[in-house]
Structures are given as structure tokens and as C-alpha cells.
Amino acid sequence: MPTARDALLDAAFVALADRPWSGVRMVDVASSAGVSRQTLYNEFGSKDGLARALVLREADAYLAGVERALAERSGDLRDRLLSVAEWTAGAARASPLVRALLTGCWGERLPAPHPAGLPPSNHRPPSPVPAQRRADVGTPAPAELIAAVRDKAVAVLERGRTARRDPRPSGAGREEAEELAYRCELTVRLVLSYVVAPANSGEEFGRLIGAALAGGAGVSGPSPTAAGR
DSSP: OOOHHHHHHHHHHHHHHHSOGGGOOHHHHHHHHTSOHHHHHHHHSSHHHHHHHHHHHHHHHHHHHHHHHHHHOOSOHHHHHHHHHHHHHHHHHHOHHHHHHHHOOOOTTSOOOOBTTSOSOSSSOOOSSHHHHHHHTOBOOHHHHHHHHHHHHHHHHHHHHHHHTOOSOHHHHHHHHHHHHHHHHHHHHHHHHHHHSOOSOHHHHHHHHHHHHTTOTTOOSSOHHHHTO
């Protein structure tokens, strides 16, 4: 059963689909969630607090989907990153907040982003709600989100090597991790170009990503990190 906080965030997300954030009223969000307006303010403190929590939840959901995409396919690196690409494109289509988080393009209809690492106000004390204290630190910039995807992919590789008890020397493992990090970032950045300017078909998009990961389409040779060694 969803908590009051989850119900409020769901209600805010639905309201945002119908009207710009400036037109979303707290009283309507509370009513849709079936809770009092005081409960809403107890959870989020303000409309800005609700906005930050909503955006951060979308970022968390996107990154959780990246982890699923990496784990669900047990094939080679190309298959795993194609899965990440498909998830990223689909998430950006389904959620304007994910699209904005990935591209940095925040329109007037969306809540204004709050930079990560900066407190929302120098005059407001930290929220007593742990989840809200986390939301108060701000939302990730596109580069930070891409770095998080890259790091998750590297972590999956390292877990796989450990599970296989890979006998190769640590240097080889580091080289493989660096190559994965490079190709993962390449994949996400190519997907972002598709999000901004969609291809004519999903098949065309898949061919583009597949060719890049295979070293084609003008992308060949080792990663810049590997080439420098």
C-alpha cells in the first residue's frame, strides 16, 4: 500500500501532465492523494520541496531502470548497453522530467531545477523528514546523471568478474572497466541525441547504437583512455 508521500508524488506527477507546474495547486494535489493539505506540507515543507522530491524520484526511477537493463541481459557488453539505450529512450519519452534531467532542457511547464549540492534556502532549517532532506540537496545535472549510469555499468562488470572468479591480472580488469565506462558514456550520449532529435524509426536508432558500439559509423579504435596507454 503506497504511503501518503508516494500518493502525493503520484498526484503531483499526474497533475503536471495536465497543466504547467505554476498551475498545479497544493490543495488539489492533497485532495487527489486523499490526504489533508497539512499532511502535504508536513511531508514536503513547500511547493518547491514537493517539486524537488518529484524530480528526484524520477531520477531515482530512471537509474533503477538502468540497473535492471544491465542485469536482465546476460549477453555481451553490446547487448547490455543496447538495453540501457532502449530504456533511456523509452524513459525520456514517457516522462518529461526524465527528458529534462537528461538534456538539461527545462521548459516553463516543468518545476525549475535546483542545483545539486546547494541548500534550497540559507534561512530554512533542514527538514526533519529524511527523504526530504535528501531532496533538498537538489537534482543532478545531465553530466552527473550520465556519470551515474556509467558508474553503474562499471559496477555490474566488476560484480560479473568477481562472480566468474576471473583469473586475469588486475590491470586487465581495469582496462576492461575503463573500456566499459567509455562505451557506456558513448551510448548514453548517442541516446540523448535521439531524445532531442528522434530518428524516423526505432530500428534506425538501434542500428546507430549498434554500429557505434561495434566500432563502426565513424567510431573506431580503442577508447581515448586505452589509446593513451
